[in-house]
Amino acid sequence: MDNINPWNNIPLADYERHMEHQDVGQAKLLNHLTGKYLTKYNPENILFLGISGGNGFEHIDTDTAKSVCAIDINETYLEETWKRFGEKIKQLTLVSTDIGSSDVSCIKADFVWAALIFEYVEIEKCFEFIKHNTATNAKLIVTIQSNNGVQSVSQTGVESIKSVASIFKTVDKKNLQKTALSFGFECNGLEENFLPNGKSLLTYELTKKLI
Numbered sequence: 351m352d353n354i355n356p357w358n359n360i361p362l363a364d365y366e367r368h369m370e371h372q373d374v375g376q377a378k379l380l381n382h383l384t385g386k387y388l389t390k391y392n393p394e395n396i397l398f399l400g401i402s403g404g405n406g407f408e409h410i411d412t413d414t415a416k417s418v419c420a421i422d423i424n425e426t427y428l429e430e431t432w433k434r435f436g437e438k439i440k441q442l443t444l445v446s447t448d449i450g451s452s453d454v455s456c457i458k459a460d461f462v463w464a465a466l467i468f469e470y471v472e473i474e475k476c477f478e479f480i481k482h483n484t485a486t487n488a489k490l491i492v493t494i495q496s497n498n499g500v501q502s503v504s505q506t507g508v509e510s511i512k513s514v515a516s517i518f519k520t521v522d523k524k525n526l527q528k529t530a531l532s533f534g535f536e537c538n539g540l541e542e543n544f545l546p547n548g549k550s551l552l553t554y555e556l557t558k559k560l561i
């Protein structure tokens with residue numbers, strides 16, 4: 351495991367307290383979006399990137415899903431996710447790896463959930479990882495943060511979360527779409543949801559085509 355990545359030093363309770371803070375409001379919105387897109391596509395083989403504590407996993411249809419693979423760099427997040435969902439989701443495999451350097455191939459997913467991960471991992475590296483772990487026609491749902499002029503990490507009183515500011519970068523929308531296309535992912539939809547602090551989340555629906 352990479353001990354240098356600041357995500358390895360943030361307790362899950364801190365991260366979740368930050369995301370649930372009334373000024374941030376991201377935990378609730380991400381949970382809602384996870385449910386919305388899982389319901390829309392009702393996938394069989396699901397890949398989650400950067401899952402922290404498994405926010406939204408309760409929306410997985412365990413009757414339909416054949417395999418669910420969830421990735422995070424922080425092993426303690428995965429341990430907690432396992433405690434929360436290991437019993438309920440029998441198809442669940444948790445993999446601790448760095449998406450930015452990993453050549454792991456753990457699933458041929460037909461649905462990928464990638465919420466707030468492109469901010470912390472190079473776009474090309476993310477797509478390399480996704481390419482190795484998806485089937486043709488896979489749906490890829492990417493959520494990125496749009497700051498709309500507001501500072502990147504909100505003040506919630508959670509000190510530890512500030513360390514990820516050193517690796518946070520705002521995702522360039524044009525670069526995201528250009529890189530997606532170069533890896534064979536076509537955009538079929540986009541929605542924007544505003545947060546209490548003036549930031550918004552942009553959610554792209556992409557489909558993997560043969561190239």
Ligand SMILES: C[S@@+](CC[C@H](N)C(=O)[O-])C[C@H]1O[C@@H](n2cnc3c(N)ncnc32)[C@H](O)[C@@H]1O
Pocket residue numbers: 357358369377380381399400401402403405421422423424427447448449450465466467470471
């Ligand atoms: C902002 S959170 C993602 C939000 C999460 N999907 C949710 O709904 O709350 C970023 C997550 O990605 C993980 N992460 C960051 N960099 C990573 C990397 N290089 N490889 C794998 N996981 C990473 C972090 O540990 C963290 O759990």
